Amino acid sequence: MEGADQQNGGDVNAAAVKLPTFWRNTAEFWFIQAESQFRMKKVTNKITQFDHVVSRLNQEDAKTVIDILKTTPTNDSYQALKDRLLQKCTLSTSQRCARLLAMPGLGDRKPSDLMDEMRALKPEDETEGPLFREIFLQQLPGDIRVHLVNITDCKELAI
Incomplete structure (x- = not known):
């Protein structure tokens, strides 16, 4: 029963x-x-x-x-x-990398939203190292990027 x-x-x-x-x-x-x-x-x-x-x-x-x-x-x-x-x-590792490199910029999003999108595209076996950080910084307007160049931690960059 x-x-x-x-x-x-x-x-x-x-x-x-x-x-x-x-x-x-x-x-x-x-x-x-x-x-x-x-x-x-x-x-x-x-x-x-x-x-x-x-x-x-x-x-x-x-x-x-x-x-x-x-x-x-x-x-x-x-x-x-x-x-x-x-x-x-599911995107292949190559497709994920290509999309990261072709990011359209910040636009009207918040930096934290851009970072979230980039993290979703980042291949799982990759770290958020200097290359990832630089791709993120390149998406930001120059006047903002200047203030962030000395921050190395990606978590701090997107706040």
């Missing part, structure tokens, strides 16, 4: 999961949020997780994984779907 209660509770919790539409440009962060919701709502069934993800794909993203979607879901389907979407939507 306890197993049935847990099963029914899982069904109720699964209905309470509210995922946003899949974020193609930040797929990794989307899956972090989705899996957080699955944990909070105690949705542990991989097929149910798969179904939730599928329900939040737009037509373009669904096309990229159509072979997975056409098969009957198994416990491995969620991981296969996640892996494929991440592979298709």
Whole structure:
């Protein structure tokens, strides 16, 4: 009887999961949020997780994984779907570096917002060393940059 209660509770919790539409440009962060919701709502069934993800794909993203979607879901389907979407939507190290080098400047953003965007693009295995610091400084207007040249800590630069 306890197993049935847990099963029914899982069904109720699964209905309470509210995922946003899949974020193609930040797929990794989307899956972090989705899996957080699955944990909070105690949705542990991989097929149910798969179904939730599928329900939040737009037509373009669904096309990229159509072979997975056409098969009957198994416990491995969620991981296969996640892996494929991440592979298709995650920037390579080279692409991340190219985007960092092509940053459009500060614009109307706050320096801390620019730093956050740059950190999101920074390859995971890279540190915020002198090159990263210089790329950040180059995005700032010259009159601001002059006051920051002696600050070496990137955390202090963006405040």
